[in-house]
Amino acid sequence: MLKRLCFALALAGLAAAAVASAAPAAAPDSPKGSLVIIGGGLRANNAEVYDRIVALAGGKGARIAVFPTAAGTPEREGQLTVAALNRHGAQAFVVPIAPRLAGTDARKAADDAALADKVRSAGGAFFTGGDQARITGALRHADGSNTAVLDALWTLYRRGGVIAGTSAGAAIMSKTMFYDPPAEVLPMLKNGVNDGKDVAPGLGFVGDDVFIDQHFLIRGRFARMLPVMLAKGYTLGLGIDENTAAVVGPSRDVTIIGYRGALVLDLAGATTNKAQQAFNVSDARISYLDSGDRFNLVNRAYSPGPDKEPLKNIDREHREAIFTTDILGNTSVVNLLEKLVDSDQQRAVGLAFEGPGSRTPERGFEFTFTKVPDTREYATNREDAYSIYRIRMDVRPVKINQPFYSPE
Template identity: 75%
Template sequence: MLKRLCCAVALALAGAAVTGAAAAEAPKGSLVIIGGGLQADNAAVWQKIVALAGGKGARIAVLATAAGNPEREGQLTVTNLNRQGAQAFVVPIAPRLPGRDVRKDADDPALARALADAGGVFFTGGDQARITAALRHPDGSNTAVLDALWKLYRRGGVIAGTSAGAAIMSSTMFYDPPAEVLPVLKNGVVDGKDVAPGLGFIGDDVFVDQHLLVRGRFARMLPAMLAKHYVLGLGIDENTAAVIGPGRDVTMIGYRGAIVLELAQATSDKTQPGFNLANARISYLDSGDRFNLATRTFYPGPGKERINEAVPEHRPPIFYTDILGNTTVVNLLEKLVDSDQQRAVGVAFDAPGSPMAERGFEFTFTRMPDSGEFATNREDAFSIYRIRMDVRPVRVRQPFYTVEQAAQ
């Protein structure tokens, strides 16, 4: 009981530290939030980080705090940044670094000064819990290094992070959730286990998640956002970055894009068993698109025009049996806006024999008057804005299917 109480106090103090730090002064710097899987040849993202840090010769600190092998991960990141003209260096703050005391290092004045004087910082992937545990004291207060990071950001530097380094950007982050999405929908989130305080660089109003489309994680964001009272979520796909400037404009660059979730008008019926959500909005931002976090305004990327709804391409009803599959939700949305259908449906359920296999969820996507659809002339790049999304629990019959016997 005492352990739980201490954990709750630490979480509350950490949350207050995030709020206080973020509110103290509007940052002049930028964020580059990468959804994980950043490839060495993704020049657009690496170049952007270097440019925002000051251009050729920029000093960029690399924090491999989250990594299982920080020496290797730190050096790989330094190499990729230096290939674009930076003068990157590793800051030795990581619990997996042999012969180091991570708590002492995080309060080392020399390391803090090196970070504060840099043009930018890059957080590698790994386990985001290692980052927050290293950069905050057990009572939730900031270490000297975390204060230095805020100083860098406020004066105009860039903070970049991939995977775990992306998760820590919001004031609440996924901490140690189940590996799969469905258990989060079925069971909700628990403070200190599934979610915990992040570092809050993006502010208190946006929830961030990563590896989004590849792993179907848009769905796990929903119960977390409801539980922590977020009305705006930004989920970024792999090898893709959301670049956020001081005016709070988000610009997508890289391989794919991001999902934006808006819950300002959404409702959930607490009297009903199981997770449910009505009247949410889901959008897909492609590379080149912009979205302003303050005004909630979308700006399609270069060369995109509104889709001509008079020439629909997909007439049959749209139904997907695994809405949590790799990029499935974007594929469904693309078919919906290209069709004469008003709505599309996707379902999610576990394999037979799984715990609570009979419990699943139905996702309904509906075109609304405020929906927008844009594409290039070749239709190889598209943007989909503000499709209504409703989620309700469903019961899956077991067995889900039977083998049909051939006629004798």
């Protein structure tokens, strides 16, 4: 019995060593800190997210610099965020750099040496929501160079601190960010990306190779990332839903925590038909990461949460054709993907189009989602929650005949 136990422990040790050796090591000059990228709508009772921020900043008593820079009411937003962090054990403080903060000059404050030292010595920083253009406008000089406070933030991050941000504070995490895009998704698919208006440079904490977006599922935003990724050469996009966070560690492992989940768009093997003027993409991959799931930004390996089990064919339901006329609706894409993987169907289709009042109501798009050999599906019976990895996605322009009714 003892020999068998020792043998089992040895095997477990070998397995752990194999997993560890497979994990990509961080480059010597890469940041030692972490990012907590929140998709907006962070609720005061989301203890999991706040506790993780405080823990990564150093634990109880950690000093966390709160930047209400993006906020329309920065004094109120700053104090609310400080209070929320302090309830979870931090010693947070407001950094008075905000264009809308009365009696202050945001650009001048961002080069204040004493303020920069205070940020540099903190264990973490937190950017509130609002307008991300206010953050980049305040923390960068007109020539694009860093202010003293932005340099201090990079020092904090490289040293091992945490940088967190919600909504606008999430948008700034990638090198390219949404700046002033259309309120709706379809105009960007129809008209393409207007550089300098729709998108602009972010602060780039997550690196050069990943594009970040927020309010992702609740606002049906997954499709607006596609033309930006193609225009800017990104092959990897990470979109995080509200009240949910993607925690990015120094080895570039991403862990999803909070209320819902995140989508990963992978265009590494995707193609476009350049002979066709309208937006199109073929052979992309879309994945849904549920809370508790992990994903590595370097080797693109997925790991389901500990309560997930592979879906078996015997468990799948028989469904008729899986179809939606509003793929850009609230959580519509994830709902469709869940129906697809929990069925005996191989394909699901969704349409996106505008109403008859738009300029070009006849121009729409068809999204086709297909199970392929590298697709993986997991589920838990306790909460009916799914993890869905590497579904093939194809998008093509279609003509929508409107109106849909015949006049009497």
